[in-house]
Each structure stands twice: as C-alpha cells, then as structure tokens.
Amino acid sequence: MKILVLGANSRLGPYVVQSNQERHTLRLADVTEVASDHHETCTVDLGSPDDVLAAAEGMDAIVNCTVERRDPRRAFDVNTRGCFNMMRAAVDQGVKRVINTGPHFAVAGPSYETFDTAMNPDMPPHPGVGLYAHSKGAGQEICRIFSTQHEIQVLMLLFYNFRDHDDTEPGRNHPFAVSWRDAGDAVRLALEVDAACLDSRCEVFNIHAVPHGTFRKDKALRVLGFEPQDDLRLAWGK
Amino acid sequence: MKALITSAASDVGRLLVKGLGDAIDLVATDLPEVADSVGATSCPLDADEATRDLVTGVDAIVHVAGVSQASADAFGRADNAAVDYHSRCTYNLLTAAAEAGVDHVVYLSSLLLFADCDASWDVTEVWQPRPTTEIETMRHAIGEFTCREFARERKIKVTCLRIGTPGNKEAPFSGDRLFNDDLVTAVRNALDRPPSAWAIYHVQSDVEGRRFNISKAVEVGLFEGGRS
Numbered sequence: 001m002k003i004l005v006l007g008a009n010s011r012l013g014p015y016v017v018q019s020n021q022e023r024h025t026l027r028l029a030d031v032t033e034v035a036s037d038h039h040e041t042c043t044v045d046l047g048s049p050d051d052v053l054a055a056a057e058g059m060d061a062i063v064n065c066t067v068e069r070r071d072p073r074r075a076f077d078v079n080t081r082g083c084f085n086m087m088r089a090a091v092d093q094g095v096k097r098v099i100n101t102g103p104h105f106a107v108a109g110p111s112y113e114t115f116d117t118a119m120n121p122d123m124p125p126h127p128g129v130g131l132y133a134h135s136k137g138a139g140q141e142i143c144r145i146f147s148t149q150h151e152i153q154v155l156m157l158l159f160y161n162f163r164d165h166d167d168t169e170p171g172r173n174h175p176f177a178v179s180w181r182d183a184g185d186a187v188r189l190a191l192e193v194d195a196a197c198l199d200s201r202c203e204v205f206n207i208h209a210v211p212h213g214t215f216r217k218d219k220a221l222r223v224l225g226f227e228p229q230d231d232l233r234l235a236w237g238k
Numbered sequence: 239m240k241a242l243i244t245s246a247a248s249d250v251g252r253l254l255v256k257g258l259g260d261a262i263d264l265v266a267t268d269l270p271e272v273a274d275s276v277g278a279t280s281c282p283l284d285a286d287e288a289t290r291d292l293v294t295g296v297d298a299i300v301h302v303a304g305v306s307q308a309s310a311d312a313f314g315r316a317d318n319a320a321v322d323y324h325s326r327c328t329y330n331l332l333t334a335a336a337e338a339g340v341d342h343v344v345y346l347s348s349l350l351l352f353a354d355c356d357a358s359w360d361v362t363e364v365w366q367p368r369p370t371t372e373i374e375t376m377r378h379a380i381g382e383f384t385c386r387e388f389a390r391e392r393k394i395k396v397t398c399l400r401i402g403t404p405g406n407k408e409a410p411f412s413g414d415r416l417f418n419d420d421l422v423t424a425v426r427n428a429l430d431r432p433p434s435a436w437a438i439y440h441v442q443s444d445v446e447g448r449r450f451n452i453s454k455a456v457e458v459g460l461f462e463g464g465r466s
Contacts, residue, residue: 049315072285076326080380084321091371111390129333129387138325141383142376149371 001191003027004059004095006044006052006086007066008034011162012101015184016063020191029055031066046082049089056089061097061191067136075135083139087146097153099190100143104160104176104215105133107140107204120216121158121204140204147202155190156204159183160215165230172235175214178207179230189224197223210236239263241429242293244283244331245302247272250346250404250421254300257422262429267292269323271308283327289334298342298429299335303328303381317373324381332385336393342432344425345385347400349414349440349450350375357413362451363400363438389436396435397428399460402442402450413449416442423461431458 001024007013008028026039034041044051068078108119109128127137147154160176186207205220209228220226239262245251246266255266266278273280281292305323313319351367369379389396402414424441439455444463456463
C-alpha cells in the first residue's frame with residue numbers, strides 16, 4: 001500500500017513510520033523539512049489545499065499525525081481546515097482510506113470526562129470549547145461528513161497519554177496511556193483492517209493499554225486486533 | 239436590547255439591519271474586505287482585542303455567518319474561507335462573547351442540511367442533519383458544531399435558526415422559501431426568547447408545497463408561518 005504520512009515530524013510520526021515501513025511504501029510529509037534516507041519526502045502545509053492535493057497523488061491511504069495545540073489560528077488551520085483539505089484531496093486523488101489521529105477529548109470532552117466512566121469511542125462527540133479539543137473535534141466531524149458522501153474509509157484513533165516503552169518511572173496512573181510504539185502499531189492495524197470488518201465508513205477507536213475502565217478499549221481489540229505489547233504496569237500498579 | 243449583527247454586508251445581513259434597526263440598538267460588523275461598503279465595523283474575528291471590543295456591552299448576537307466573495311477571494315479559496323469562518327472565526331466570536339457576558343447568540347444555519355432527505359419525509363428539528371460536502375451546506379454543519387459546544391458547556395445561550403431560502407414574495411418558487419419579512423420576524427422574536435442553553439428551530443414560510451415542518455417555530459411564536 002502507498003501511504004502518505006502527514007505530520008511525519010510529529011512525536012507520533014516516527015513510530016508510524018517504524019511500524020509500517022517494512023510492509024508499505026511511505027511518503028513522509030510535514031510542514032517542516034523531513035529527513036529520511038529511505039522514504040520519499042515532501043513539505044506540506046495542511047492549510048494549503050494545493051500542497052495537500054499534490055502530496056496525496058498516487059496514494060492508497062493517508063495517515064494524519066498533525067497537531068497544533070496552542071496557537072489560536074494554527075490550531076484551526078491544521079486541526080480543522082487541515083482535515084477539510086486532507087479529505088478534499090482524498091476525494092480528488094481517489095484515496096480510499098484515511099487514518100485520522102487526535103486526542104481523546106475530541107470525543108470525550110469535559111461534559112463526559114468530568115462525570116463518566118466506561119466511555120466508548122462511539123459516543124456522540126462532545127469536545128467542548130477548549131482550543132485543542134474543539135478544533136480537533138471539528139476536524140473529525142468534517143472527516144465524518146466526507147465519509148458519508150464518498151467511498152472513503154475514515155478510522156479515527158484517539159490517544160491521550162503516551163509513554164516510552166522502556167520508561168521505568170513508576171506512578172502517573174493515567175486512565176488512557178499507551179506506549180509510542182504500540183500507538184504506531186495501532187495505526188498499522190487501522191491501515192490494514194479489512195473494510196468488511198467495519199460497521200460504517202467512519203469508525204472511532206480508543207487506543208490505550210491500561211485497565212482502568214474509564215475509557216473502553218474493547219472495540220480496538222475486537223475490530224482492529226489491537227493488543228498492546230508494552231506492559232505499562234509500572235504506571236498504574238502498586 | 240443592544241445586538242451585534244455579523245456579515246452585515248451580506249444580503250441577509252442587510253435585510254436584518256434594515257428590518258431590526260427600529261426595534262433594536264444594532265451594531266453591524268463584517269470582515270474587512272466588505273465592512274466599509276455598508277458602514278459596518280470592520281473586524282476579522284481573530285482571537286484578539288478587536289473581537290473582544292466588538293462584543294463588549296452587547297446583550298445578544300445575530301450571527302448571520304456569511305462570507306462575501308471579496309473576503310473569500312482575499313482568503314484564496316471560497317471553501318477554505320467558509321471552513322475558517324464557521325470554525326475559527328465563530329469560535330473566536332463566541333469565546334469573546336462568553337467572556338464579555340453576552341447572554342445569547344442567534345445563529346443562522348440552513349435547511350440545506352436536509353436537502354438530501356426525501357421530500358416525502360416530515361423532517362423536524364429532531365432529525366439528524368445530513369450535510370453534503372458541498373461547502374454551501376457543510377459550512378452550516380461546522381457552524382452548528384461550534385455553537386453547540388458553547389451552549390452545551392453553558393458558556394452562552396444559542397438559538398439555532400435553520401432557515402430556508404430567503405426571498406420576497408415575487409421570487410421564483412422554492413419548496414424551502416422563506417419570505418424576507420418572516421425571516422426578520424423570526425430573528426426578532428428569537429432575540430426575545432433566549433433558550434435555557436440551546437434550541438433549534440426550522441424556519442421557512444408556509445408556502446404551497448412547503449418542504450419542512452415549521453410547527454415548533456410557530457408554536458413558540460417565532461413567526462406565524464407567513465401564509466396570508
């Protein structure tokens with residue numbers, strides 16, 4: 001499969017590359033110059049429709065690892081309008097699968113998280129009005145709308161807290177944690193899952209490796225076959 | 239009541255400024271490319287002091303939320319301009335309004351969100367919108383998404399009016415026609431009836447062959463439906 005990785009220089013990007021490079025042909029893109037001896041690279045500003053359209057040419061799938069958390073203009077340029085340009089490019093270039101990544105609160109914002117447990121990824125999204133959550137939630141809504149109108153499979157992977165797989169620091173008892181390399185593997189599984197296993201053209205998954213039960217993870221196992229390899233017991237056990 | 243009206247240079251904006259001006263103390267605003275053409279306050283609705291100044295002292299906002307061709311040209315592409323306006327600019331406007339203590343926003347959405355529904359269906363406010371990816375439709379889905387989160391978190395009260403196609407009584411037939419005087423009446427009455435948090439109404443005139451169910455709007459007194 002030919003895969004465009006947007007946000008290749010993000011924290012998650014290198015783990016997506018690591019998990020997919022032996023099985024797929026990758027084109028690595030970022031708003032900053034991407035250094036790679038093994039893969040095609042390009043510079044892409046997600047706010048530029050022309051940039052994204054050119055980067056998506058000839059691709060079978062797109063993985064979106066881009067993120068902007070703080071700048072009030074760039075957050076919407078990247079997280080919201082960037083999703084619009086990505087999906088528009090996917091339609092125009094015949095891309096059939098998009099993996100969009102984002103924070104848990106693109107779905108489970110304060111009105112859920114403050115009150116609930118057993119939160120599943122198929123809840124109606126309530127991102128709230130925080131800049132990061134809201135702009136990412138709007139981007140995901142745009143992806144969903146495109147999936148209802150076009151033959152594009154959108155898989156949204158939600159993350160929250162990342163740890164290095166060899167992190168031995170105890171504590172940080174986080175209810176939605178996963179290792180970086182398991183996160184990369186989750187993206188690979190989302191790229192490779194048979195479309196016949198998916199209930200709709202837009203499916204959302206909680207990706208974590210902890211037992212708290214605050215956020216349900218059974219859908220990721222059942223549909224994607226995601227079984228984290230890294231034991232984060234040091235983070236949540238006594 | 240003092241109300242801010244956005245996109246004042248648009249056709250709907252001009253109509254509302256003219257129709258509401260006698261009853262309400264209006265402040266008109268629009269994006270810099272067109273604001274001067276109607277003597278409105280120019281504001282790009284960025285996350286800055288200019289937007290905060292715009293909403294200071296205002297009781298309510300009528301968010302017409304239309305992007306002129308000139309503003310779209312200045313942005314570079316009409317679809318990106320619309321996405322930006324209905325997400326970022328709307329977010330900035332409502333953030334500033336909530337912080338300034340503005341009580342109520344009337345957001346003008348569109349019945350285009352249901353254009354794909356079968357004409358035989360009795361579509362009411364409890365139906366799920368079915369936006370297409372045509373930007374003229376999708377922009378309203380994005381705008382509603384933004385406004386709804388502010389209402390859900392009780393930052394500001396929002397009335398969402400999904401309006402039909404505005405026009406006068408001589409305009410060509412349209413199943414979702416909304417006569418101009420009905421639009422003005424509905425907005426004026428919506429301003430007088432802020433919801434506890436969030437309310438949606440479908441607003442079109444009661445023309446022959448009317449496409450959408452308007453009983454909720456009529457029952458709460460937003461307008462009489464326009465059949466004379």
